[in-house]
Amino acid sequence: MYLLKMAKRLLLETDKRLLWKLAWNMGFKGMLSVEKHKRRLKRGEVFPPFLYVSIINSCNLRCQGCWVDVAAKQQIIAPEALHQLIREAKTMGNVFFGIVGGEPFLHPHLLDILAEHPDCYFQIFTNGQFIRSETAQRMRQLGNVTPLISIEGNEIVSDQRRGRPGVFSKSMQGLQNCLKHKVFTGVCTSLCQTNIDDLLTENWLDRLIDMGVMYAWYHVYRPMGPDANPQLCLTPEQQLRARRFVVEMRAKKPILIIDAYYDGEGRALCPAATGISHHINPWGGIEPCPIVQFTKESIHASQADSRSLRDKFVQSEFLRDFRALAQATTRGCIVLERPDLLKQLVEKHGAQDATVRGTALAELEVMQPRTSQYNPGQEIPEKNWLYRLAKRYWFNDFGVYHNHDHAFNREP
Ligand code: SF4
Numbered sequence: 524m525y526l527l528k529m530a531k532r533l534l535l536e537t538d539k540r541l542l543w544k545l546a547w548n549m550g551f552k553g554m555l556s557v558e559k560h561k562r563r564l565k566r567g568e569v570f571p572p573f574l575y576v577s578i579i580n581s582c583n584l585r586c587q588g589c590w591v592d593v594a595a596k597q598q599i600i601a602p603e604a605l606h607q608l609i610r611e612a613k614t615m616g617n618v619f620f621g622i623v624g625g626e627p628f629l630h631p632h633l634l635d636i637l638a639e640h641p642d643c644y645f646q647i648f649t650n651g652q653f654i655r656s657e658t659a660q661r662m663r664q665l666g667n668v669t670p671l672i673s674i675e676g677n678e679i680v681s682d683q684r685r686g687r688p689g690v691f692s693k694s695m696q697g698l699q700n701c702l703k704h705k706v707f708t709g710v711c712t713s714l715c716q717t718n719i720d721d722l723l724t725e726n727w728l729d730r731l732i733d734m735g736v737m738y739a740w741y742h743v744y745r746p747m748g749p750d751a752n753p754q755l756c757l758t759p760e761q762q763l764r765a766r767r768f769v770v771e772m773r774a775k776k777p778i779l780i781i782d783a784y785y786d787g788e789g790r791a792l793c794p795a796a797t798g799i800s801h802h803i804n805p806w807g808g809i810e811p812c813p814i815v816q817f818t819k820e821s822i823h824a825s826q827a828d829s830r831s832l833r834d835k836f837v838q839s840e841f842l843r844d845f846r847a848l849a850q851a852t853t854r855g856c857i858v859l860e861r862p863d864l865l866k867q868l869v870e871k872h873g874a875q876d877a878t879v880r881g882t883a884l885a886e887l888e889v890m891q892p893r894t895s896q897y898n899p900g901q902e903i904p905e906k907n908w909l910y911r912l913a914k915r916y917w918f919n920d921f922g923v924y925h926n927h928d929h930a931f932n933r934e935p
Contacts, residue, residue, distance in 0.1 A: 526909070528777035536735050538705040539878040544666040545707055548644040552618040557917045560799065560853060564921055569798035569846065570836045574612055575621035575813060578605065578633065580805045580879075582626040584650055585686035586675070588755060590748025593625055595879035598805040600822075602632045606821050608803070609640050611832035616841035618643050625805065625814065628653035637668055646671055648711070650690070651697025671709040671740060672698045676718035684717065702735040709781070710736050715744035715755035723768050727836055728776050738779035741759050741765060743896070745859060747814045749880055751890075761893045766896075766903050768930050774906035787914035789902035793856055796849035801842065808877045809835060811845045812857055815865065816883045817874040841872045850923050855897025862890035874887070 533542060556572040563570060578600045582593040600608075601748040609620065620643060627647050629631055637645050644667050651672035675684045675692055681691035710731055712722045721727065723741065731739060743762060746753040748834045757765065766785065772779050783794050794800045795812040802810045808818030819841040822832060836842065848868055849857040858865055864888045870875075876883045905911040 529606035709738040711740040855895030
């Protein structure tokens with residue numbers, strides 16, 4: 524029943540041309556890009572099919588616990604460098620790009636750049652506040668963009684978490700603008716102590732469905748950066764509750780729900796450890812993932828390094844060792860569980876601190892080990908067969924954890 528409702532919503536509530544772009548670019552070609560990744564893995568080569576690119580460090584908000592240097596001097600990835608990155612990734616079969624920040628809509632050329640790649644699909648992680656009616660209209664016209672707007676709590680919590688008054692209503696206005704123009708739009712939330720009871724609820728999902736939102740993505744707050752807020756972290760029980768909620772709602776509500784941390788059988792995984800995704804920062808540094816702010820390679824060509832993007836990824840010893848260490852340590856998040864091992868790895872490779880503040884290593888040193896999505900014995904398999912099937916083929920651990928017993932290696 525919910526599947527029929529979902530199909531009806533997709534057909535009636537989004538622009539058909541956008542739906543076709545989504546199905547073709549993201550669905551069909553995205554699937555092929557993962558198949559290519561699987562073939563590369565068999566040859567021992569890792570080039571992530573899903574690249575996340577932080578195109579700017581600046582942001583108009585000051586969210587609690589943000590690890591990006593949003594108040595530092597503005598740094599953007601210039602249009603030509605971004606075009607080059609996308610072109611080179613395309614030669615590897617990539618079609619999907621996650622556009623992150625900072626606030627991506629502060630990048631002066633964002634949509635113009637995306638317009639030049641109609642054969643790709645872009646997901647923009649945004650606070651939504653710069654999405655005016657004309658911006659949404661432009662996204663509709665482009666068709667290869669989905670905004671993912673972050674809502675971090677109800678009116679009160681949102682303003683407190685995001686460091687400004689009126690954040691909730693401004694983000695909601697941006698969201699409404701997207702929906703008014705029938706853009707395929709998602710809402711994401713970084714779950715933490717102050718929003719889990721409001722947003723991890725059927726009421727909230729129903730409200731999103733009523734508004735016309737097509738997908739939701741629940742992240743879990745991770746205490747990183749110079750002003751980490753460990754008191755906001757979810758307890759292991761709450762993390763399990765979040766997983767259970769997602770699985771149940773996927774089999775019940777006509778809204779898509781994304782997650783990046785479990786396979787179809789409910790076993791935890793780390794997308795950086797599987798190599799399905801890595802991150803590029805606004806300075807062009809290649810990082811294992813957005814919260815691991817250390818780098819050895821840059822997308823920018825220099826006299827010292829004129830290799831292709833492919834070679835930079837495939838030959839990176841830092842990335843390779845990061846994945847091997849993460850795989851051998853846990854199916855969950857190595858940063859949360861074993862910051863000490865990550866620090867050793869960074870030191871061994873002499874990886875550069877990619878932050879402006881220059882304190883990333885010291886932050887890692889004082890991090891308290893915590894539990895992550897890995898919760899052996901408590902796996903909750905997908906109930907919705909569509910998710911189960913899709914994950915079986917295109918989103919799983921790709922066998923990278925096969926010969927490790929992780930349970931013995933969990934205590935620092
Ligand atoms: S290292 Fe942790 S935060 Fe980074 S991708 Fe893996 S699980 Fe996510």
